[in-house]
Amino acid sequence: MIQAPRAVLFDLDGTLLDSIPVFLDITRRACARLGWPSPAPGYIREVMTLGRSPIEALLGPVADEEALRRQLSAASQDLWQEVFARQVRPFEDTLAVLQRLTAHGYRLGIVTDSNHFVVGQLTRLPGCPPFDVVVTREEAPARKPSPSGICLALERLGLSAQDAVYVGDNPIDIQAAHSAGVRVFGITTGAARREDLLPHGPHAVLDALGELHAHLPGAGGVPTLHGRLRRGLGEAGRFLAIDWVRAAIEGCLGGPFHPGTLNLLAEPHSAAWAVQARHAPQLRRFELAARDGFCPALLHAVTLAHGALSTPALLLWPQVPGYPDDKLELICPIPLRAGWGLGDGALLEVRYLTLEEPWP
Secondary structure, eight states, rough: OOOOOOOEEEETTTTBBHHHHHHHHHHHHHHHHHHHOOOOOTTTTIIISOOOOOOHHHOOSTTTTHHHHHHHHHHHHHHHHHHHHHHHOBBTHHHHHHHHHHHHTTTEEEEEESHHHHHOOOOOOOOSSOSSSSTTTSSSOOOSSSSSSHHHHHHTTTEEEGEEEEEESHHHHHHHHHHHHHHEEEEETTOOOOHHHHOOOEEEEESSGGGGGGGGGGGOOOOOEEEEEEEOOOOHHHHTTTTHHHHHHHHHHOOOOOOOOOOEEOOHHHHHHHHHHTTTTBBEEEEEEEBTTTTEEEEEEEEEEEEEEEEEEEEEOOOOTTTOTTEEEEEEOHHHHHHOOTTTTTTEEEOOOOOOOOOO
16 A cells, blocks of 8 residues: 655755845845845845846846855855844744644654754754754755755655655755655745746645645645546446436535546555545545445545636545555546546546535
C-alpha cells in the first residue's frame, strides 16, 4: 500500500520567516553607505524571483558590474547579522502550523539556501517545535534549484520522496522539489507572486502557511486529489444500472447520474491521501451496504474540477481486498468526457467535502 506523507519540509526565508522586508532594509542601508540610490520596493522580487542582477536592478546597465557587486556584498555583510537578528520575525501563523503538524505526527524539516545563523532565528524561539532535519547551504552539495538539499534531507530522515512534501516561496523551490520527486506547495508570503509560481507546476499555491493543513488530511484538513483520465473496463456501469443501486446513489447525489464511472489514475501522493481519507470523520460520506452478492462500498461527496469547469460527484470505493490505491472511480451527474470534451490523460482535481459544506 502507498504510504501517506510523513514529513513536511520547508524553505525558510519568505516561508517560515518574514525576512524579505529585512533583506530589503539591509540593501537600503548598504546602498546608503555606498551613496547609491535606494532600492525600489520590488527590488527583492526582481532579484530573488525573476533572477535579475542586483546591480542592474539598482543602477541599471553598468560597465563594472562585478566590482560594484563586490562593493554591495561587502557593505551588506558588515551590517546584515545585526539588522537581521533585530528585525526578523516568523510569520504570525508559523509556530502554530509547526505545532499542529507535530501534534499530528508529521516530521519537520528545513531545506534552505540560508545558513544556520538564520535558522536559529526561528528554532531558538519559545514554542518552536524541534526540527527532525535541517539542511542549509553549508551542508547541501549545491543550491536550489538543485534537488541535492531536499534529497539529503530525505536521506537523513530515512524517507523516500513520496513520504514528504515541500513548501517554498520561490520558483527555484518548486523546481528543486520536482527534481527530487517531492510534492510541492508554493506560497505567496515571500518575494514571489502567484503568477510567478503557477507556471512551475506546484500542487497548489498558498497565500498563508495556515492554508497548508487543508491539503494534509492527516493534519485535520480536507484533501484535494489529482488524477489523470483513463479508460475503465465498463464493469461499474453494469453495477450502477441495478435498480436498488441506482436508487441509492440518486439519493446520495440528489438526482440522476450518468450510468458509468469516470476513471482517474491518481498521482502517487493523491493515492496515499485517498487511502488516508477513506475513514476521515469530518468528510461527508455515504455507505452502500452489501447486497445480492455485491460488496459494500463507500461514497464520498466531492467536487470534480477541470480548469474552470466543476461539478458535484461521488467518489466510489468498493470495499474489497486489494482494490488499487490509485484507482479513483467517480459517479457524475453528466457525461464529462463528452460534456467537457475530455480525452485520456486529462488532469482533474477531486476535492472532498466536509459535513459542514452544502451538498445537493
